Amino acid sequence: MAKKALVIGSGIGGLAMGIRLQSLGFDTTILEKLDGPGGRAYVRKIDGFTFDMGPTVITVPHFIEELFALERGQPCLSEPDFPPTILGDDKRVKEGTSGGPHTSRYVQIVPILPFYRIYYDDGSFFDYDGDPASTRAQIQALAPEDLEGYERFHRDAKAIFERGFLELGYTYFGDLGTMLRVIPDLLRLDAVRTLLGFAKKYFKNPKMQQVFSFETLLVGGNPMSVPAIYAMIHFVEKTWGIHFAMGGTGALVRGLVKKFEELGGTIRYHAEVAKINVVRENGKKVARGVTLAGGEVLRADLVVSNGDYAHTYLRLIEPQFRFWNSDPIVKARRQSMSLVVVYFGFKADGSEATKLRHHNIILGPRYEELLRDIFGRKILAKDFSQYLHVPTLTDPSLAPPGHHAAYTLVPVPHNGSRLDWELLGEPFSDKILRFLDERGYLPGLMNRLVHKSFVTPDYFEHTLNSYLGNAFGPEPLLVQSAFFRPHNRSEDIANLYLVGAGVQPGAGTPSVMMSAKMTARLIAQDFGIADIPSHELEAESAREPLAAE
Template sequence: MKKAVVIGSGIGGLAMGIRLCSLGFDTTVLEKLDAPGGRAYVRRAQGFTFDMGPTVITVPHFIEELFSLGRGDPRLGQPDFPPAVLGEDKRVREGVSGGPNTSRYVTLVPILPFYRIYFDDGTFFDYDGDPLRTREQIRALAPEDLEGYEHFHRDARAIFERGFLELGYTHFGDVGTMLRVVPDLLRLDAVRTLFSFAKKYFKNPKMRQVFSFETLLVGGNPLSVPAIYAMIHFVEKTWGIHFAMGGTGALVRGFVRKLEELGGRIRYGAEVSRINVTRRGGRKVATGVTLASGEVLHADAVVSNADYAHTYLKLVEPQHRLWNADPVVRARRQSMSLVVIYFGFKADGSEGERLRHHNILLGPRYEELLKDIFGRKVLAKDFSQYLHVPTLTDPSLAPPGHHAAYTLVPVPHNGSGLDWELLGEPFVNKVLGFLEQRGYLPNLSERLVYKSFVTPDYFEHTLLSHLGNAFGPEPVLMQSAFFRPHNRSEDVARLYLVGAGAQPGAGTPSVMMSAKMTARLVAQDFGLPLEGSDVLSTRVVEPVA
C-alpha cells in the first residue's frame, strides 16, 4: 500500500486526507498544533467556545460529497455539479442544509439573512439572496440603482455559470489551459477589477460596497481582485450560507472522524521541519518529511496544506527549487492580515434586535481604507469589521445567559513593520469601544467577562503564514488561475499543494475544491482511474523511475 503524508489539518488538508484515503493511500495528516483545524482551530475559555477562523459555510454539497466517500470510491470522475445541486435550493428556505451523509457527522443549518451590512450612517442592508427582498431594499436605499442591479444580476450570473460551474474545478497547470479561457473572461468583462465592475452598474456608494465587499472574506481587495469574483454573489445566492451547530470546529471534528473511519490518522504536535527530496532517474522526488523532533516519515506522496510561501521557503531546500526559487516566492503579493477579537459577555436580551449571526460593519471610508490596508500598509484611525455572534443561533457556545462573539478587522500584513506587541491591546480596546459607543452592544464594557485576541503575529508565528498573511497569496489577476501556485509542484515530483495558497484560492468551498483538484492530479500521477468502485490500493503504481 502506498503512503501519503499531508502537512497541516486545515479544512483543505483534512479534505485532502479524506480523498487520499478514498484513493487507497495509507494517509497520515500532520498537525503542528494540539488539535485540528489550522486556521479553523477552536479556542475554549471560561465556558465559551470560539471558532478562531472561518465561520461562513456555503456550497453544502461539497461537504456532502466528502462525507459520502468510501475507501476505493473516490468519485473523482463524477460530475462536480450534478443536476440535483443546481438551481435555487428550496431546502435553504425550508430550513434544511447538507445531506444524509453530512447529517451523520454534523448538523448544518441555514443562516438568514446571510449578512446584515451596516453602513457608517446607521442604515443597513440585509443580504439574504431573496430577489424580492433585495430589490425592496435597493428601492429604499438607492432607488436609482434598481435598473443597474438587474444588469449586474444578469452579468454576475453569466460569470458564475462560466467561472464557477464550468471552470471552477479546472487546474490551470499550463499556459494553454489558461489561454483557452481568456476570450471568455474578456467577453464577460471578468478581468477588470471587481469594484470597477460594480461601479458600472451602481451609482450609490452603498450599493457598490454591498456588491463588492465579499472578497474581503477570502483575502481579496475589491479594488484589485478581478471581476470574476462577482460569482461569489451567485455562489451564496444559489446555495445559501450555513452554520455548523457547535461551530465550524464541529465540522472539523466531523472531517477528522471521517478520515479515521477511512483508515487515515492524524498526529498532533507534529511540526514538519523539512520535506525530504532525493534524485531518482534524473528527477527530484519527494520521499517524505522530517519532523521538528528529528523523526523521519517516509511517503510516496507529500501534500502541503501549509502556507504556500512557508512550504517552499522553509520546507524545501533551495537547491531543489527552480520554478519556486526564493525570489519568485517572495515576489508574490500576500493577502492582508487580521486582528480577531474573541469575547464573551452577559446577555441583556437586546442583542438580536440590532445584530444578526453575521454582521458587516463598514467604516466611514471604503476605497481609502482599502488602500491603507493593501497599498500603503498603515494602521488607519478608522476600520471596518465582521462581527460574528453565533450564540444567536447556537446558545450552547456560551454559558447560560451569555453570548460568545468574535469581531474580525482587516489590517496590513507584517510586511508593514507594525509593532503589534505595542499596538495590539490599544487597538482591540478601540474596536470594542466602538461596538459599545455606536450601540451595537450597549454597555459592553460592563457586561464583558472574557476577552482575547490575535494579531498578524499569530498568523506568522503560530500558523506559519509568510508575513502573517491570513489568506495566502493575494487573489489579484496575476495571481489567479494559471498564475496562482500550482497544486502539483513544478520542482519536485510527488509533491503537491492544497488549500488557500493553491488553486483555486481561499475560502471554505475553494479549499474543498482544491482538495478534489489535487486528488485528481495524484490519481493521474499514480495511474489511478478517476471513477468507479474498483479503485483499490493494489492498483497504485510508482510514477517515477
C-alpha cells in the same frame, strides 16, 4: 501493499485531502503542529465559551456532503462536480437542515438568514439574503436610482457564475495554454476589470457599490484589485445560501476528522514538520517523506502540503531542490492582508438580536481609502471596518447560560508593514470593542464583558507559519489567479503536491475543498489510480519541468 501519503496541516483543505487520499487507497497520516485539528479553523475553549478562531461562513453544502459520502477505494472523481440535483433547490437556502444525508451523520448544518446584515457608518443597513425580491425592496429604499442597474448586474454576474464557477471552477490551470483558452470568455464577460470597477458599472450609489463588492475581503481580496470574476461569489451564495455548523465550524472540523479516521487515516498532533525530504531518483527530484521538528523522519510515497504556500517552499524545501519556486519567485508574489480578530464573551441583556444578526458587516466611514491604507500604504488607519460574528444568536450552546460568544474580525496590513503588534494589539482590540459599545451595536458591552482575547498578524506568522502573517495566502489578483496562482502539483519536485488557500482555485472554505478534489485528481492521474475526465486536466505537460535546475 498500500502506498503511504503524508499531509502537512489539518486545516479544512488538509482534512479534505486526507479523506480523498484514503478514498484513493493510500494510507495517509496528517501531521499537525498544534494540539488539535483545524489550522485556521482551530477552536479555542475558555471560561465556558467556544470560539471558532477562523472561518465561520459555510456555503456550497454539496462539497461537504461529497466528502462525507466517500468510501475507501471509491474516489468518485469522475462524477459530475455540479450534478443537476444541487442546482435550483431554494429549500436548501431557507428551510431546515441543509447538509444532506451523509453530512447529517457527522454534523448538523443549518441555513442562516439573512446571509449578512451590512451596516453603513450612518446607521442604515442592508440585509442581504440572496432573495431578488427582498434585494430589490431594499435597493428601492436605500438607492432607488440603482434598481435598473441591479437587474443588469444580476444578469451579468449570473453569466460569470455559470462560466467561471460551474464550468471552469474545477479546471486545473497547469499550463499557460489552458489559461489562454479561457481569456476570450473572461474578456467577453468583462470579468478581468476590478470587482469594484465592475460594480460601479451598474451602481451609482456608494452603498450599493459596497454591498456588491465587499465579499472578496472574506477571502483576502481587495475589491479594488481583484478581478471581476469574483462577482460569482454573489451567485454562489445566492444559489446555495450561507450555512452554519451547529457547535461552530469546529463541529465540522471534528466531523471531517471522524470521517478521515473511519476511512483508516491517522492524525498526529504536536507534529510540526521541519523539512520535506527530497531525493534524486533517475535524474528527478522526488519527495519521499518529511523530517519533524524533533528529528523524527517519516517516509512516504507522496507528500501534500496544506501549509502556507510560501512557508512550504521557503522553509520546508532546501533551495537546491527548487527552480520554479525559488526564493525570488516566491517572495515576489503579493500576499493577502492579515487580520486582528477579537474573541469576546459577554453577559446577555436580551437586546442583541434587535440590532445584530448572526453575520454582520460593519463598514467604516471610508471604503476605498481604507482599502488603500490596508493593501497599498500598509498602515494602521484610525478608522476600520469589521465582520462581527455572533453565533450564539443561532446556537446558545457556545456560551454559558445567559451569555453570548462572539468574535469581530478587522482587516489590517500583513507583517510586511512592520507594525509592532506587541505594542498595538491590546489598545487596538480595546478600541474595537469600545466602538461596538459606544456606537450602540452592543450597548454597555464593556460593563458586560467577561472574556476577551485576540490574535494579530503575529499569530498568523508565528503560530500558523503564514508568510508575513498573511491570513489568506497570495492575494487574489488577476496576475495571481488560475495559471498564475501557485500550482497544486509542484513543478520542481515529483510526488509533492499542495492543497488549500494558497493554490488553485483560491481561498475560502468552498475553494479549499475544491482544491482537495483538484489535487486528488492530479495524484490519481500520476499514480494511475482512476480515470479522470479529460476536461479537468487539459493539456497537462506536468512532468517536463522536473529535470530543470
